[in-house]
Amino acid sequence: xxxxxxxxxxxxxxxxxxxxxxxxxxxxxxxxxxxxxxxxxxxxxxxxxxxxxxxxxxxxxxxxxxxxxxxxxxxxxxxxxxxxxxx
Numbered sequence: 001x002x003x004x005x006x007x008x009x010x011x012x013x014x015x016x017x018x019x020x021x022x023x024x025x026x027x028x029x030x031x032x033x034x035x036x037x038x039x040x041x042x043x044x045x046x047x048x049x050x051x052x053x054x055x056x057x058x059x060x061x062x063x064x065x066x067x068x069x070x071x072x073x074x075x076x077x078x079x080x081x082x083x084x085x086x087x
Contacts, residue, residue, distance in 0.1 A: 023046060026046075027042070027046075027056055027057075028080070030042070030045070031057070031067065032080050033079070035079075036070070036078055036079030037077065037078055038074055038075050038076065038078070039053045039054065039075065039076065039078075040074075042056070057078050060080065064083065064084025065080045065082070065083050066080065066081050066082035066083075067079070067081070068080075068081045
């Protein structure tokens with residue numbers, strides 16, 4: 001007797017409509033949170049090395065977002081404060 005295989009759980013987050021978010025969109029959401037995001041949080045969420053997380057933040061800057069960096073006791077906290085086309 002065989003048992004039906006359960007569908008594997010996806011580690012990607014989904015929207016309320018069931019669409020999977022790309023890493024780019026997940027990163028953008030994390031950076032637009034009021035509390036921002038640390039490099040350590042990005043490493044844990046995406047499994048990235050620190051230099052990869054910093055490069056992804058840099059890519060957001062190149063895309064036209066203004067990314068603010070604040071020094072805290074947890075380390076640097078990054079947050080998008082302005083996006084291209086908004087002022």
